[in-house]
Amino acid sequence: MKRMVLLLLGALLFLSGNAAFSQLAGYYPKGGPDDGVEDVSMVQLIANPQAYDNKRVRIMGFLHLEFEGNVVYLHREDFDYVITKNALWVNIPKDMTREQMKAVNNFYVICTGRFRAGMHGHMGLNSGEMDEVTRLEVWCPRPRSDTDSLLPAPSKVR
Numbered sequence: 001m002k003r004m005v006l007l008l009l010g011a012l013l014f015l016s017g018n019a020a021f022s023q024l025a026g027y028y029p030k031g032g033p034d035d036g037v038e039d040v041s042m043v044q045l046i047a048n049p050q051a052y053d054n055k056r057v058r059i060m061g062f063l064h065l066e067f068e069g070n071v072v073y074l075h076r077e078d079f080d081y082v083i084t085k086n087a088l089w090v091n092i093p094k095d096m097t098r099e100q101m102k103a104v105n106n107f108y109v110i111c112t113g114r115f116r117a118g119m120h121g122h123m124g125l126n127s128g129e130m131d132e133v134t135r136l137e138v139w140c141p142r143p144r145s146d147t148d149s150l151l152p153a154p155s156k157v158r
Contacts, residue, residue: 027096034135046088059072063136065090070121071087071121074086074087084126091129108138
């Protein structure tokens with residue numbers, strides 16, 4: 001009986017955690033699927049911008065928002081070391097609230113919008129621009145730990 005109670009409690013915690021995680025923080029007023037967008041990596045956009053110019057795309061990257069610096073970076077380290085060519089300027093939607101901005105700032109995000117190859121953000125520092133943004137949501141609120149992985153842990157070399 002005790003085992004059954006623990007199993008039910010564990011299942012309840014697991015399901016409640018997944019439900020909370022499915023409600024991602026950020027800006028996505030439309031909800032539902034991102035119709036008519038192409039999933040691309042930031043590497044593809046930076047390396048071959050003309051192929052995606054003026055297309056609706058969905059990317060993932062590290063978002064940092066500040067005055068004259070609303071940018072999605074390929075990696076957090078690119079932000080830390082100010083590698084602005086590994087980044088795209090983000091035109092924040094006019095109806096995005098301060099609370100929504102706080103919720104996504106300094107997190108990895110899913111960003112859906114129109115890519116502009118010829119626009120490079122404030123002072124031309126970035127490798128393109130995300131315009132007409134319709135989605136900015138936290139992708140993963142924390143890094144995966146070794147226990148989250150389905151793969152076996154790497155063996156330690158002595």
